[in-house]
């Protein structure tokens with residue numbers, strides 16, 4: 001592949017598995033031999049803390065991409081963390097990302113900043129995964145505009161589908177003005193087949209979204225908590241855990257779609 005595929009992992013609901021999906025899918029794709037960059041665009045910086053990057057101690061983060069005149073190799077040199085045990089590179093987030101809503105208020109083409117900033121990385125990576133904040137705003141718009149696919153993790157339990165409409169509306173609105181429409185794919189997460197609500201939500205997802213739901217389903221697995229507490233991805237904790245096997249299956253499903 002000549003040019004990186006950018007995937008925004010988004011859902012304005014918190015706690016649905018965005019960060020878990022970003023980091024574990026990044027690790028799975030890397031294990032499949034792909035060159036992967038994960039980027040934390042959430043002001044809560046959970047992904048960064050998960051990987052033991054503490055934003056207050058960092059000189060440069062994703063925040064700097066939005067204020068740079070041009071995002072060039074020298075800037076990325078300062079921002080990108082390499083040599084991680086998960087096998088992928090990483091751009092940490094920062095609480096100051098939340099200031100961008102105000103900072104960029106008057107800026108022309110403020111939705112295009114990330115897309116343009118990623119241009120000089122397109123040959124360096126096969127995949128760029130962007131962990132999005134849990135609300136609709138300038139960061140989410142930047143992530144969607146920059147992406148080829150929006151991956152929407154949906155927690156398969158009670159009320160999981162509530163509120164998803166806002167995200168679909170945002171994608172639809174952007175697609176009216178974007179030269180190349182953004183596609184989306186939904187991913188069922190935290191699935192427990194013993195629970196009727198989970199089974200019902202998954203059925204509903206497949207009925208409503210059809211082919212836009214990944215065949216792979218991520219089941220509930222306590223190993224995710226263990227791995228995030230240990231600053232690791234699940235493959236480092238237990239590569240045979242159900243969650244590890246399923247994120248690997250998701251990576252393979254994505255690569256297979258890619259080549260189709």
Ligand SMILES: Nc1ncnc2c1ncn2[C@@H]1O[C@H](COP(=O)(O)OP(=O)(O)O)[C@@H](O)[C@H]1O
Pocket residue numbers: 013014015016017018019020021046134189190191218219220221222224225228243
């Ligand atoms: N498949 C899963 N099974 C069990 N726990 C999970 C699973 N996916 C995520 N979690 C846990 O749920 C919590 C929220 O997940 P997270 O990825 O941080 O969500 P988000 O980024 O959407 O807010 C975290 O504690 C995480 O470890």
Ligand SMILES: [Mg+2]
Pocket residue numbers: 018019020042046047
């Ligand atoms: Mg998160």
